[in-house]
Amino acid sequence: MPREPRARRTAPLAGTVVATGVVAAGAAVVGAPDWFGLAGHRPFVWTVPFRVPVGLGLAGLAVLAGLTGLRWRRTLPAATALALAAAGSLGATLARGVSAGELPAARAGDVTVLAANVYLARADRGEVARLALEARADVVSLPEATREYADDVATRLEAATGTGVQVFFGDDRDGRFGTALLVADRLGEYRTTGELAGGLKAVVTAAPVSGTGPVLAAAHTAAPVPELLDPWAEEVRAVADWCARTPGALLAGDLNATLDHPGLHLRGSCVDAGEQTGTGARGTWPAGHPALLGATIDHALADGNRWRAVGSQVRTLPGSDHRALLSRWRPVD
Structure with missing residues (x-):
């Protein structure tokens, strides 16, 4: 059987890497805009006070991407990136304490x-x-x-x-x-x-x-x-x-x-x-x-x-x- 050309094999991989990078960067900025000096700028000035809802939203997207990845594995890296961003956002909040x-x-x-x-x-x-x-x-x-x-x-x-x-x-x-x-x-x-x-x-x-x-x-x-x-x-x-x-x-x-x-x-x-x-x-x-x-x-x-x-x-x-x-x-x- 003839081999698939290398260009065809690497194209999907390259697309997955780029897409994962974009998702990871976006999730990091949304989850922790203060880490990038953006917490005083629109729209993050209004989202950074609500890190728990934002973190839970990122976690939900991670779950959806993970479930999709059960059938289409190319979404698994994006799911991991979203999960890490959610963990970082929620972890930074919990570290300050949420008790009464x-x-x-x-x-x-x-x-x-x-x-x-x-x-x-x-x-x-x-x-x-x-x-x-x-x-x-x-x-x-x-x-x-x-x-x-x-x-x-x-x-x-x-x-x-x-x-x-x-x-x-x-x-x-x-x-x-x-x-x-x-x-x-x-x-x-x-x-x-x-x-x-x-x-x-x-x-x-x-x-x-x-x-x-x-x-x-x-x-x-x-x-x-x-x-x-x-x-x-x-x-x-x-x-x-x-x-x-x-x-x-x-x-x-x-x-x-x-x-x-x-x-x-x-x-x-x-x-x-x-x-x-x-x-x-x-x-x-x-x-x-x-x-x-x-x-x-x-x-x-x-x-x-x-x-x-x-x-x-x-x-x-x-x-x-x-x-x-x-x-x-x-x-x-």
């Missing part, structure tokens, strides 16, 4: 922080106060609040604890809502510093006048919607830079970014409570979907030279489209 978390018993010197986006002041005020009281929060960050809302939560806390609460408030640029920073008097007297002001959303910073409390910030940055991508990137980077350059800083709030976005690549000594304590990939938004499938865009950050996170917890907040984040910080010995 817990808070260990507080010690003297610990500082507990509650960050709760109250969704245009619609979140249940009593539940915000209850979460703060249950955790014995020293600091409360309330993005999307009104001044009246923040004062009401502070009054509830004062009535329950007998301890005074200082309220600092910054308006968003539209003037309807803003970000509140509540500080328990047991940390000492505070004053606002005016840093990081002037953005589309509000960031409130405060420093101790007396006592030994940390430098604090309650933050809300612009959202990465198409028309705001530039200010979003600037505001997220400014918040991360403030954390990195401010000795003793503690910051919490809705940063509208994950640790995979370039603006929130932590620099210097800045650390993330969720990443340190196993809730770093627990979705905080949108609250109406399972946390495992959501985006981790609410954060608690600190100067790691002064503070280490000893626990964090992601909690349901009735009336809000975000979950609340509790974090407990302990002075570094």
Whole structure:
């Protein structure tokens, strides 16, 4: 029997190699755009927060390609590439931790922080106060609040604890809502510093006048919607830079970014409570979907030279489209 010409035999192999390479490259970029410096660019800026759904989608494609490969083996290399991309995407997420978390018993010197986006002041005020009281929060960050809302939560806390609460408030640029920073008097007297002001959303910073409390910030940055991508990137980077350059800083709030976005690549000594304590990939938004499938865009950050996170917890907040984040910080010995 005459032999098949070499050119005919190698053509299908070459096509398979090229197709597999294209699939592998595409799957890698889709599964981990941050590895290629693309997480801040369209469309990946909107997909990278949802690495679990993306990873599951790649895994599903791998299964389909594998099943096809049972009859047509040329798809098996592509199935393998898709499976590896899915494993990489899911593995990177799971490594940060997806548990709801817990808070260990507080010690003297610990500082507990509650960050709760109250969704245009619609979140249940009593539940915000209850979460703060249950955790014995020293600091409360309330993005999307009104001044009246923040004062009401502070009054509830004062009535329950007998301890005074200082309220600092910054308006968003539209003037309807803003970000509140509540500080328990047991940390000492505070004053606002005016840093990081002037953005589309509000960031409130405060420093101790007396006592030994940390430098604090309650933050809300612009959202990465198409028309705001530039200010979003600037505001997220400014918040991360403030954390990195401010000795003793503690910051919490809705940063509208994950640790995979370039603006929130932590620099210097800045650390993330969720990443340190196993809730770093627990979705905080949108609250109406399972946390495992959501985006981790609410954060608690600190100067790691002064503070280490000893626990964090992601909690349901009735009336809000975000979950609340509790974090407990302990002075570094």
